[in-house]
Amino acid sequence: MGISRRNFFKILSVAGAATATAGTPARAWESQAPSEAYGCLVDLTRCIGCRKCEQACNEVNKLPPPDRSFEDLTVLDRKRRPDEKAFTVINRYYSGMIDDRDQLIPTFVKLQCMHCQDPACASACIVGALSKQENGAVNYDVTKCIGCRYCMVACPFEIPAYEYHDPITPRVMKCTFCYERVANEGKLPGCAEICPVEAITFGRRDTLVKVARERIKENPGRYVDHIYGEHEAGGTSWMYLSAQPFEKLGFVTLPDHPMPRLAETIQHSLYTYLWSPIVLFGMLSGIMWAFRGKGERQEDHEGGNL
């Protein structure tokens, strides 16, 4: 065995030092949510399903022309998901409510990236290509991306899409929160700007929560008492008000804590300063050293370990 007594004690002292530094109580997980994040409040009681937001999104983000025109409302006949060619889509739901002419009242639901306060995708991303910006946007940096698609596994809203048919340079595709427009041009996101019925309100997230509460308070009969996105997955920059319970409108029920909390807590408590691998290395060296004589009695003295 190539391990000497001196080496062994050297390792032990390194391991000991490492445990001492890491021995301080592991810091509790803390949210990294930006305090001045912007967001959007979508009022589903106002949305008329005109698909203007889809069209604006397509133009602002220079996405390929759609298979069927944005004026064609028959696409609402089946449920869609955002994909690599459409960052936002509208779906139509019937809750069973009827108007005074016995017509079913539709509820339209706009889907896009929720821009979580503590995004699972950003925590998961192996290279940090996804990151939560100060202005609230969850931004994607294609120059770092390797295409592992762990962001798609992690996202509780199943939003990031992928250019599966690009063999060499595929990208993760999702709503950008019109980051460039908002941050550099002082404009609204394309969808919020075009909405003819002001169903999408852009603003500081904390302000939007207040606005939403006021709307519920002033019109308790109009809304269910729930701001979807205020607490879901630790809070999202996009939030919703609705007349119908959210679970009937395709919204996924999520825990209130941020999705990355458990995995990050485990990772950081084990690997801060790499203390646990160092301790394990020290322990194994100790065991190897302690048992080193045992085998030698039965064998020749060739040395070496393999």
Next chain:
Amino acid sequence: MSHHLAAPTNSKFWTPGVVALAVVAAAGLVAIIARYIGGIGYVSNLSTARPWGLWIGVDVASGVALAAGGFTTAFLAHILGKHYYEPVIRPALLTAMLGYTFVVLGLLVDIGRSWAIWKPMIYWNFNSVLFEVAMCVMFYLNVLYIEFLPMVIERFKGRVRLPGAPDALNRAIDGLLTLADKVLSKIMWVFIIAGVVLSCMHQSSLGALMLIAPTKLHPLWYTPILPLLFLTSAIAVGYPMVVFEATVATTSLKLDSEMKILTPLTRFTVFLLGIYLALKVGDMVIRKTYVYLLDGTAQTNAFLIEMTLGVLVPWLMLLFPKVRQSRRWLFIACTMIVVGVLLNRVNVFVVGYRPPVSEAHYFPSIGEVAITAGLIAGLMLIYRFLVTHLPVLNKPVKEVTA
């Protein structure tokens, strides 16, 4: 040490079985070429809701788990000093080295930008479980290559005869090998221990990958102790994988069966697999997930098969000394354990993964199956090539049969 018994088998390479493997590997190669022409979407059924499929479940997650024979045998023979088991180290090391090499090849096919695979070395995200897995796999792959080097050195030291090369060059290379041999034997202990540490880290972190998706993974598998379950199952499958691989290799190459080593080796498995079984059952009882067991869904049935045929039954079998002493029954029990761990990884990453919003279904395409099968066949071909030409497997001991 007993490695002077290991020798190149020098057996015939192109047997009918090898030809069949080559055909499967060639089909996989065609599918890989198609993937790089038409994109991942051209050959696979992967989608927005199902971004990970057969390749991650089998090529990567199972590949890593089933390569655990490398660090578990190294721990036993080198760290605990149980040199009796040294004859199985070299084949286990070769399996691990090839296993991890093919994990990386599988990853290259799976990630969208294969050419960017080096980027995690520059862009670090310490919050990402996958980042830690990637770093460990990268370092461990290099550790495995270093641990494998002595076999290459032993084969060529003192007989470097490059065709057409001047004497001086041959002597220079020989000198390098001799020097490497000397240096390596002094510092190899560092790599052996590093290999065990790196393995413990990423085997467990592979389980931690899914902790970020609590709403997507079926509750039968989603548990905060998923990293611990991945680590204990990897440790438990190490020796059964050695038995599986040794039995297949010795049968195929007509070598001694090594039961003298395999039988006592699997005594440890009773204990190690028992720990995993206890953790699995305990977790199920504490989280009360047994309520799902009889609901008849595909997930539940997959879980029941994984746990009974993959863990419980082979564990009970190994309790009997008669099973451990019988070459056939030991092989059957160990194969069940190997398949059980494979099923577990596939269940965690594929079967148990149910995206609640889109409820998208996934079944691997022919292209995905072709690539996975092709990679496995390629691995087996290289294994056979290397044991034919390098001192990995043990020479038949003639005098015993006399």
